Amino acid sequence: MSTTIYSLSSVSSFSLRPRSTCSNLKFTCAIAGRSPLLSTSPHISFAVPRRQIMTALLSSYVFAQVDSLDTASALQSVGLREYIDTFDGYSFKYPKNWIQVRGANADIFFRDPFILDENLSLELSSPSSSFYKSIEDLGPPEVAGKNVLKQYLTEFMSTRLGVRREASILSTSSRIADDGKMYYQVEVNIKSYANNNELAVMPQDRVARLEWDRHYLSVLGVENNQLYVLRLQVPENVFAEEEKDLRQILDSFRVNKVIV
Structure with a gap:
C-alpha cells in the first residue's frame, strides 16, 4: 500500500x-557466574578446598533456578x-x-x-x-x-x-x-x-x-x-x-x- x-x-x-x-512490561534476567581465582604468583599461594568449590557451584545453580522461576512467574502474570x-x-x-x-x-x-x-x-x-x-x-x-x-x-x-x-x-x-x-x-x-x-x-x-x-x-x-x-x-x-x-x-x- x-x-x-x-x-x-x-x-x-x-x-x-x-x-x-x-x-x-519487559523483564530481563541476567545471571553472572564467576569462577574462583587461583593465583599463579610465586610469592602467594591460596588453597581452595574442593568442598568450598562444590558449595559455590551448587549455590550459583540454586540461585539461577530461583531467579529463572521468578522471571517466568512475572512474565505469566502480565x-x-x-x-x-x-x-x-x-x-x-x-x-x-x-x-x-x-x-x-x-x-x-x-x-x-x-x-x-x-x-x-x-x-x-x-x-x-x-x-x-x-x-x-x-x-x-x-x-x-x-x-x-x-x-x-x-x-x-x-x-x-x-x-x-x-x-x-x-x-x-x-x-x-x-x-x-x-x-x-x-x-x-x-x-x-x-x-x-x-x-x-x-x-x-x-x-x-x-x-x-x-x-x-x-x-x-x-x-x-x-x-x-x-x-x-x-x-x-x-x-x-x-x-x-x-x-x-x-x-x-x-x-x-x-x-x-
Missing part, C-alpha cells in the same frame, strides 16, 4: 469532547485486565501492569509505567450535543479514517519553529463484534521532525531530525447517541513486537446501552 501524506487542510473532522480533562464503565457505557481490556493517569485529557487514560510513549485512552462525544444513531453516521471507514487523522494532527499541532508532522493512514476497516454492533478501526502513522537549528539563515544549516515515530490505533463505536473512540499509542519500532497484544485490546472494546 502506497503511503499518502495528509495535511490539516485536506480533511474534515468530527468533534469529540472528553468528559474530563497494540505494551507489555496479561490483560478488563475495565468496565457502567455509567458511560463502555468496556475494554488493558495490560495489567499499566497504570491509570488521572487528570489526562480523556474519560480514562492508562499508560505503560516505564515506556511513556505507550498509552491508551477513551474519549466520547458530549451527550448533549451529539446525536449519533449508528457508526455509519460517520460515513464509510475511509472517511472516518480521515477524520481520525485530522483529530490527531490538530492535537499535535506545534507553534515551534521548524517542526513538521508527516502522517499517513495505514488502514481502515469495519467489523461486527459479538455484541452485534459495528465498529470502525483506523490505523495511522505520524512522524514528527524538528530542525536542529531552526533560527539558521541558510537552508543547509537547518537539518531536520526525527523526534518521534508513532503508530496509532483507534476503534470507533456508537451507542447512547454518542461516539466512543478507544485510542492506542505505541512507538513504531516496537509495534510489530507487541501487535498481537494490541489487537487483543482493540478487539475487546465494546459500547453498551446505559440504563437511565
